[in-house]
Structure formats: structure tokens, C-alpha cells
Amino acid sequence: MVRRISLWVLIAAVVLALGNMPAFAQKMKLKSASIYPAPDLLMTMGKAMQVWQDEVTRRTNGDITFETVWNSSLGPGPEHIELLSKGSVQVAQTFAWYTPGRFPLGAYTYVFPFGPTDPWLIVRANRMLKEKFPQLRQDEEKQNVLRVCDAPGGPYDFMSKKPLRTIDDFKGEKVSLVGRYFGRWLPPGATAVVRGMQDRYELLQTGVVNIDLHPFTHFYHTKVYELAKHYSRVGIMAGFHSEIYVNLDVYKKLSPAYQKILKEAGDFTDEKMAREILPQWQGIFETEVKKFGVNFNDFPKAEVKKWADSLQDIPAEFADEVAKKGYPGFEFVKAWQDITTQLGFQWARKWGVKK
Structure with a gap:
């Protein structure tokens, strides 16, 4: 009788274990x-x-x-x-x-x-x-x-041939970048040069641009650190x-x-x-590029605030654009800011203001 009970207990344990495993077809x-x-x-x-x-x-x-x-x-x-x-x-x-x-x-x-x-x-x-x-x-x-x-x-940051510590340092400069909006995010007086990742090194080498915008992973692969010795942690976005x-x-x-x-x-x-x-x-990345003489600096928060305030409300334009396609554009834009704020992020300004 004891053996029979033990056998049923064993069978039940095996069935339970198999029930918890994924059933693959x-x-x-x-x-x-x-x-x-x-x-x-x-x-x-x-x-x-x-x-x-x-x-x-x-x-x-x-x-x-x-x-x-x-x-x-x-x-x-x-x-x-x-x-x-x-x-x-x-x-x-x-x-x-x-x-x-x-x-x-x-x-x-x-x-x-x-x-x-x-x-x-x-x-x-x-x-x-x-x-x-x-x-x-x-x-x-x-x-x-x-x-x-x-x-x-x-994060998207800048590498440049000269230090970037204020938005005035961008005046008269050309910046290599991609995308629909990045060019409109530049501070007053800067000009966008839209080129793919594969062209960035040559643009810096020939002097067409003095500043490049990319994540650090892309800086690493394009090797622009051989030419641009200043890394500015601006934190445009990620x-x-x-x-x-x-x-x-x-x-x-x-x-x-x-x-x-x-x-x-x-x-x-x-x-x-x-x-x-x-x-x-x-x-x-930071260890490697420092071997090439790259310096790192944090862009001042006060300058980021001035920079953000100088820009048009592009998220509002986006919200209006997708709203015309049937999406809750302004609610969406507001929700991203609300959720990230809830998680501890502090925005430089409010975006997506409906006119």
C-alpha cells in the first residue's frame, strides 16, 4: 500500500513538472x-x-x-x-x-x-x-x-574639433547628422549637413564640418575620434x-x-x-578614445535650458501631424513626458503644447 501511494505521488510530481514546462510543437x-x-x-x-x-x-x-x-x-x-x-x-x-x-x-x-x-x-x-x-x-x-x-x-552627443561649452560655440559651425528633426534641433547659428554614418569621417577630415552628432557606438565605428578631440555630453536624446x-x-x-x-x-x-x-x-569607448587625446565635458544644464527654449515645439508639430491620421497625437506626446517624469526624468521644457 505504501509503495502504491509512493508511485502515485511520483506520477503526480512528474505530471506537475511537465505541466510547468513549455509545450513545444x-x-x-x-x-x-x-x-x-x-x-x-x-x-x-x-x-x-x-x-x-x-x-x-x-x-x-x-x-x-x-x-x-x-x-x-x-x-x-x-x-x-x-x-x-x-x-x-x-x-x-x-x-x-x-x-x-x-x-x-x-x-x-x-x-x-x-x-x-x-x-x-x-x-x-x-x-x-x-x-x-x-x-x-x-x-x-x-x-x-x-x-x-x-x-x-x-545617448546622442557631439564630437567636435573645438570645445563646446555654450550654445554660442555652435555659431557659424556645420554639424553632420541625419534624420528629419535633428537639423532643427541645432542651436541658433549652426547649420546641418545631412550625411550618412559612412561619410562622417571624410566630412571632418576635409573640413566640411567641425562637429558630428551620433551615439558613442557610432563614433566608435566611424573613428571620428581620430579627428575630433572634444566629446560634449549634451544628451540630445536616446x-x-x-x-x-x-x-x-x-x-x-x-x-x-x-x-x-x-x-x-x-x-x-x-x-x-x-x-x-x-x-x-x-x-x-571612453577608455579607448582618451588614448587618442579626446577630452570629455558635460554641457551645462543652464545652456541646455537656453537651447531648448530657443527651439520650435517640434513635438507639437508631430502630435498635430499624426492626429490628422487618426492618432491621439497630443495625448501621446503628453503621456511620454508624464511617464518619464514619473520615473525621475526632468525635462528642460514642456513640449507638445496645443495651440
């Missing part, structure tokens, strides 16, 4: 594409893709693996969402900023001058914003994709430029356990990049 290898170089190159945001993939494989006990093509080998960055949407690949690491027509709200951090630069803060704030605005997910579904990872990047998406048709065919793992691995990756990898990289 089959083994699969997902074809993936990234706009970034492979992670064996230091400080490439392809590292986020590697962390996510490794975590998915680990949590599925090897049932989900990946075959990845790196460095935009399948086409330019803006084409990656199309490749994913049509199923040419099952996973893509790309940047919503490339395709604002597909994701009108997708690259919202690039709308706010002098927004938060703490990577862990923006990760937490981004999660809260997504809960508040289902439109972000709805836009993904329209494109037949699902964003599973929002790994943050480093955002998400290495998002990972999964084809929605593929995602829906997965078991609930698979689906949960893909999302939870994304949360794991966001936190690991924010709290461990980015700080480590930043320390390596």
Missing part, C-alpha cells in the same frame, strides 16, 4: 536578417539580436534556433520590414524610423529634443507607453509583424534603433509557450542591453 530554425554587423564586431547593435536569439534558444531547450544574415545583406534598412512582412525572413532587426509611413508613432523618441538618455529609464517608460496606447501594436499588425524587442541605444520584429503569421502558428518566450526574451534583452552591455561599452 516542433523544432524550427528561423531565417533572420539584421541591418547591423554581426556581434563579433564590438559595439554593434547586432549584439541585441544575438542576446535575444541566444535567450530564445536557451529557454526553448534548443527547439528554436536561427540562421542570420547580417549587415543589411538582403537589402537596405528600410526594406527589412517589407522582407519580414512578406515572409522572406521570419525575424528582422531594423528601425521603425526608416519607415514612418508604416509606423507613424514607431520612432517617437526621435521627436523630443533633450529627452531622457538613461537606457533603463526609457525601456521602462516605453513599456508603460505601449500599455497605454494600443495603436503601437495595431500598426505592427497592419504590417504583419510583431515587435518583440526594443533594445535601447546610447532611443530605440535596434528593434527586433517577428513575422506575425509565424508568430501566430507558435504555441502560447513559444509566443511567451519570444516576448520574455525581448524583455530580458532590453534590460541586459540597458543595464549591462551599454554601460560596459561606454566605459570601453
